[in-house]
Amino acid sequence: MIPMALTNRDVAPRYGRSTFEVAQSQQGEQQTFDELAQVQSVLADNPQLLQVLEAANVSPEDKQKLLDNVKQALSPLVSNLIQMLFDYGRIGALPLVITDYNARFKAAQGIIDATVTTAVTLSDAQVESLGQAIATRFGGKTAQLQQIVDPTVLGGVKIMSQNQIIDGTVSTKLKKLSAALLAE
Amino acid sequence: MSMKTEELSALIKQQLANYQDDLSVDEVGTVTYVGDGIARAQGLENAMANELLQFSNGSYGMAQNLETDDVGIIILGEFDNIREGDQVKRTGRIMEVPVGDGMIGRVVNALGQPVDGMGPIASDKTRPIESPAPGVMQRQSVFEPLQTGLKAIDSLVPIGRGQRELIIGDRKTGKTSIAIDTILNQKGQNMICIYVAIGQKESTVRTQVETLRKYGAMDYTIVLTAGPSEPAPMLYIAPYAGSAMGEEFMYNGKHVLIIFDDLSKQATSYREISLLLRRPPGREAYPGDIFYTHSRLLERSAKLSDALGGGSMTALPVIETQAGDLSAYIPTNVISITDGQIFLQSDLFYAGTRPAIDAGSSVSRVGGDAQIKAMKKVAGTLRLDLASFRELEAFTQFGSDLDAATQAKLNRGRRTVEVLKQPLHQPLPVEKQVLILYALTHGFLDPVPVDDIASFESGLFDYFDSNAADLEKTIATTGDLPDTDKLDAAMKAFAAGFQAPSATSNTTAATN
Numbered sequence: 235m236i237p238m239a240l241t242n243r244d245v246a247p248r249y250g251r252s253t254f255e256v257a258q259s260q261q262g263e264q265q266t267f268d269e270l271a272q273v274q275s276v277l278a279d280n281p282q283l284l285q286v287l288e289a290a291n292v293s294p295e296d297k298q299k300l301l302d303n304v305k306q307a308l309s310p311l312v313s314n315l316i317q318m319l320f321d322y323g324r325i326g327a328l329p330l331v332i333t334d335y336n337a338r339f340k341a342a343q344g345i346i347d348a349t350v351t352t353a354v355t356l357s358d359a360q361v362e363s364l365g366q367a368i369a370t371r372f373g374g375k376t377a378q379l380q381q382i383v384d385p386t387v388l389g390g391v392k393i394m395s396q397n398q399i400i401d402g403t404v405s406t407k408l409k410k411l412s413a414a415l416l417a418e
Numbered sequence: 419m420s421m422k423t424e425e426l427s428a429l430i431k432q433q434l435a436n437y438q439d440d441l442s443v444d445e446v447g448t449v450t451y452v453g454d455g456i457a458r459a460q461g462l463e464n465a466m467a468n469e470l471l472q473f474s475n476g477s478y479g480m481a482q483n484l485e486t487d488d489v490g491i492i493i494l495g496e497f498d499n500i501r502e503g504d505q506v507k508r509t510g511r512i513m514e515v516p517v518g519d520g521m522i523g524r525v526v527n528a529l530g531q532p533v534d535g536m537g538p539i540a541s542d543k544t545r546p547i548e549s550p551a552p553g554v555m556q557r558q559s560v561f562e563p564l565q566t567g568l569k570a571i572d573s574l575v576p577i578g579r580g581q582r583e584l585i586i587g588d589r590k591t592g593k594t595s596i597a598i599d600t601i602l603n604q605k606g607q608n609m610i611c612i613y614v615a616i617g618q619k620e621s622t623v624r625t626q627v628e629t630l631r632k633y634g635a636m637d638y639t640i641v642l643t644a645g646p647s648e649p650a651p652m653l654y655i656a657p658y659a660g661s662a663m664g665e666e667f668m669y670n671g672k673h674v675l676i677i678f679d680d681l682s683k684q685a686t687s688y689r690e691i692s693l694l695l696r697r698p699p700g701r702e703a704y705p706g707d708i709f710y711t712h713s714r715l716l717e718r719s720a721k722l723s724d725a726l727g728g729g730s731m732t733a734l735p736v737i738e739t740q741a742g743d744l745s746a747y748i749p750t751n752v753i754s755i756t757d758g759q760i761f762l763q764s765d766l767f768y769a770g771t772r773p774a775i776d777a778g779s780s781v782s783r784v785g786g787d788a789q790i791k792a793m794k795k796v797a798g799t800l801r802l803d804l805a806s807f808r809e810l811e812a813f814t815q816f817g818s819d820l821d822a823a824t825q826a827k828l829n830r831g832r833r834t835v836e837v838l839k840q841p842l843h844q845p846l847p848v849e850k851q852v853l854i855l856y857a858l859t860h861g862f863l864d865p866v867p868v869d870d871i872a873s874f875e876s877g878l879f880d881y882f883d884s885n886a887a888d889l890e891k892t893i894a895t896t897g898d899l900p901d902t903d904k905l906d907a908a909m910k911a912f913a914a915g916f917q918a919p920s921a922t923s924n925t926t927a928a929t930n
Binding site: 243394397398399400401402406410411414415 | 430433434436437441442443444445446447461462463487505507
């Protein structure tokens with residue numbers, strides 16, 4: 235591939251990896267993870283924040299003041315990360331860096347992220363056993379399930395995780411059945 | 419027509435018995451970019467090169483670039499309704515097309531789907547479009563002739579079964595006509611023809627199909643078309659799909675003729691795909707593997723060893739040049755891959771020499787071994803004669819006084835050029851070609867005026883058909899010249915009775 239300007243998507247893994255390795259050496263992975271989750275929710279609550287930080291018509295001093303507000307009450311590691319991204323003009327990559335860190339943290343902890351689609355809300359026991367099954371299937375320790383209730387699947391469960399879809403829903407089975415009957 | 423309820427439920431039961439209630443497990447990726455028939459997707463970590471992928475709108479794609487964090491995909495079909503964020507699914511299969519006898523007589527697209535409105539194709543077999551070419555031990559040298567039915571080709575640049583002979587020339591010089599005439603001449607020759615139209619106007623393809631149908635050639639021909647309105651990937655895969663269809667017959671011991679019309683357009687569409695996939699451009703902006711694109715395609719045409727059934731696939735790739743420039747990138751590449759080329763010149767074409775074959779720059783590197791003996795005897799010196807004629811002709815343009823030998827050479831040359839002319843869609847069987855070339859090389863044509871050569875030729879054929887059919891038959895069956903005394907006698911008998919039509923019309927004009 236021809237070298238082109240590095241995009242935020244290209245640089246995010248570099249920052250993410252470095253942050254994770256520093257956090258590991260300080261044994262503060264969990265704390266960093268929690269703090270980054272806070273930052274993420276701040277960013278989600280204030281969509282304009284990143285826009286302002288990246289805007290060309292806002293003076294660096296004003297941006298720095300804004301950043302200092304965000305950095306309050308954060309550990310030195312996370313606040314340094316944010317400051318460094320800002321100084322290097324890569325503050326736009328912050329959400330991607332957080333995503334990357336999260337992926338590394340979860341992989342190290344054996345946490346499997348999965349999206350589960352069902353027709354009805356699952357009971358706690360069902361969630362528990364499903365989580366256990368998913369964790370074994372994908373070779374992790376625990377599973378974090380994000381539940382979606384979608385009546386159109388009619389029954390069964392659809393699991394999306396690690397770039398795979400395991401589909402055991404009634405609607406898909408009906409579709410396959412109708413395809414098989416119509417194929418002749 | 420009514421079906422009984424019991425029958426219906428029995429049928430459904432049977433189908434249900436085969437239905438398997440499996441969990442479907444799919445590997446998926448997310449589309450991050452889509453445009454110009456190209457998509458990029460993240461995920462799909464285990465995707466294989468050239469694997470078929472399915473988008474959520476039902477379109478298929480082919481994995482082309484496998485990079486560190488995404489996959490470059492060429493989309494084979496609708497891409498207007500693919501959105502960023504859509505899912506794309508692995509299928510675990512590589513691209514395949516239907517093959518077999520059911521394809522014969524049909525017009526299909528690059529995916530092997532019928533486009534002739536004659537219903538679905540009865541075929542339960544498929545072959546991957548990319549497959550390795552036969553190796554050294556699986557081949558044997560070319561020895562059987564493939565008769566094109568064109569005097570100028572069968573005598574000067576003979577083609578053997580399993581050979582790759584390039585047809586090259588400017589636009590509108592009769593490249594496709596040579597290909598179509600060759601297909602027409604394969605009637606009853608135990609040959610299956612595949613005409614792959616790449617980027618040809620749909621109207622042109624329609625005309626060709628009608629021509630083939632009119633002469634009864636669709637009974638043994640498959641037409642595969644990837645039109646200019648289809649996305650570039652279809653044009654790119656079309657010749658491979660055609661080769662896959664041909665290989666099925668070849669590996670079953672049959673003889674196949676495949677025509678790629680034309681590979682310049684395939685190269686252009688591959689360049690388009692490659693640039694959109696951000697592969698580095700090279701000479702004339704073609705990607706680095708453009709040579710391999712054509713060499714691996716043409717290498718699949720072969721003459722198989724007897725152990726493998728002795729089938730063959732003869733390829734006639736077509737290349738369009740710009741203003742006769744043979745040293746452009748794609749023409750030089752394909753010239754070096756093929757076993758010879760038929761070079762068509764627009765000057766000759768407009769001067770009325772049709773087919774406009776330039777005898778000097780056309781060669782066949784292996785076909786000579788495949789010529790029948792009779793043809794070898796009559797056509798042996800033809801190429802040299804033509805070459806010396808062209809030289810003399812240029813030289814004597816200004817002079818007036820010529821010695822008898824030069825005059826004779828010029829006369830013979832003019833008649834040779836005239837004999838090698840042939841009207842469209844009238845291929846000649848090899849025995850007839852031998853007859854007229856025999857007449858030419860043995861001086862029977864020398865007294866005939868140049869304008870009357872065509873009528874002499876048709877008269878000669880009629881005469882032999884009715885008076886000396888056994889001589890023709892000897893050539894056709896043994897492949898050798900019959901007893902020359904008999905042949906000479908028959909020729910003399912006809913020549914003596916031949917009335918040149920131009921001479922008669924002149925005399926009638928004089929008397930009036």
